Amino acid sequence: MVGLYFCVSVVNNLALGFKISIPLHIVFRSGGLIANMMCGYFVANKRYPVKQVVAVVMVSAGVVIATLASVSGNETDISDKVVYGVHESVIGIALLTIGVALAAMLGLYQEATYRIFGKHWKEGLFYNHALALPMFLLFRSDIASQARALSQSRPVSLDALPWIGPWLGSCLRVATVPSLWISLGANVLSQLVCVSGVHRMTSMSSSLTLNVVLNLRKLVSLVISVLLFKNPLTPGTLLGCILVFLGTFAYSQTSPRQSTDTPLLAAAAAELSDRANVAAACSSSVRASTAKQRQAVMRGPRLDEST
Numbered sequence: 001m002v003g004l005y006f007c008v009s010v011v012n013n014l015a016l017g018f019k020i021s022i023p024l025h026i027v028f029r030s031g032g033l034i035a036n037m038m039c040g041y042f043v044a045n046k047r048y049p050v051k052q053v054v055a056v057v058m059v060s061a062g063v064v065i066a067t068l069a070s071v072s073g074n075e076t077d078i079s080d081k082v083v084y085g086v087h088e089s090v091i092g093i094a095l096l097t098i099g100v101a102l103a104a105m106l107g108l109y110q111e112a113t114y115r116i117f118g119k120h121w122k123e124g125l126f127y128n129h130a131l132a133l134p135m136f137l138l139f140r141s142d143i144a145s146q147a148r149a150l151s152q153s154r155p156v157s158l159d160a161l162p163w164i165g166p167w168l169g170s171c172l173r174v175a176t177v178p179s180l181w182i183s184l185g186a187n188v189l190s191q192l193v194c195v196s197g198v199h200r201m202t203s204m205s206s207s208l209t210l211n212v213v214l215n216l217r218k219l220v221s222l223v224i225s226v227l228l229f230k231n232p233l234t235p236g237t238l239l240g241c242i243l244v245f246l247g248t249f250a251y252s253q254t255s256p257r258q259s260t261d262t263p264l265l266a267a268a269a270a271e272l273s274d275r276a277n278v279a280a281a282c283s284s285s286v287r288a289s290t291a292k293q294r295q296a297v298m299r300g301p302r303l304d305e306s307t
Helices: 002-016 022-030 032-042 050-072 086-117 121-130 133-151 179-204 207-228 235-252 263-306
Strands: 155-157 176-178
Touching: 002 022, 002 086, 002 121, 002 133, 022 032, 022 050, 022 086, 022 207, 032 050, 032 086, 032 207, 050 207, 050 235, 086 121, 086 179, 086 207, 121 179, 133 179, 155 179, 176 179, 179 207, 207 235
Parallel strands: none
Antiparallel strands: 155 176
């Protein structure tokens, strides 16, 4: 699980270095819902009702349409500013495809892990990130260069921050911090909240349901950008919103028990249960024999004194 998480993070970040725009990145990540269903069907032998398949297609199509419409509705055209090479674009799209497939496998693996070993989402959240940290030493030079770039950003006085300035002393108010480090700290805090919610929901629902909620979150982000940043509300964005909400409603009307579980997971769970029962029986027998030996040792001196 840790290896899959590390590979997904690295592949998605590497794709941005191969001339892949952020909107195209979001569109490909929206395909994770269909990828999760395909992996569940072909790899885990899951079976989904027609209503769920139609709902998944509607949600995915809605997010893609809304994203493309929001990009085309902007006044600045990204494609006019930068000419992307075909070779770099192909590599970037290939990396995004691999990342989507690995993310789908990671979701199914997490679902199986929580089902077999218990729904300990806090433990999974900790070990996924703690054990993956040493792996990022492979990219230590790139991380160091990015840290230097953050440190060279425009400095901001701590007194100018409304949520920090009033609580600081007079000596700290004159201190300055690079602005990008403040943005990084805010991003880390928001990611902590989001990732904790994702892991908690993974322990409570299926991987497919989690992907539906994540796609709905992408649409909410687009709607917030329209409301707060005055981005144009195009007909495509409105159509995408309608498709996503209808697809989400249709998916919510399907029973969570309708998609049959994989026999591989059932067999693995049964095997682990049998092993656990055998281990418990062996442990109880060992404890019983140990208790008998202790009783025999304690009775020995008493018999000698009586004789």
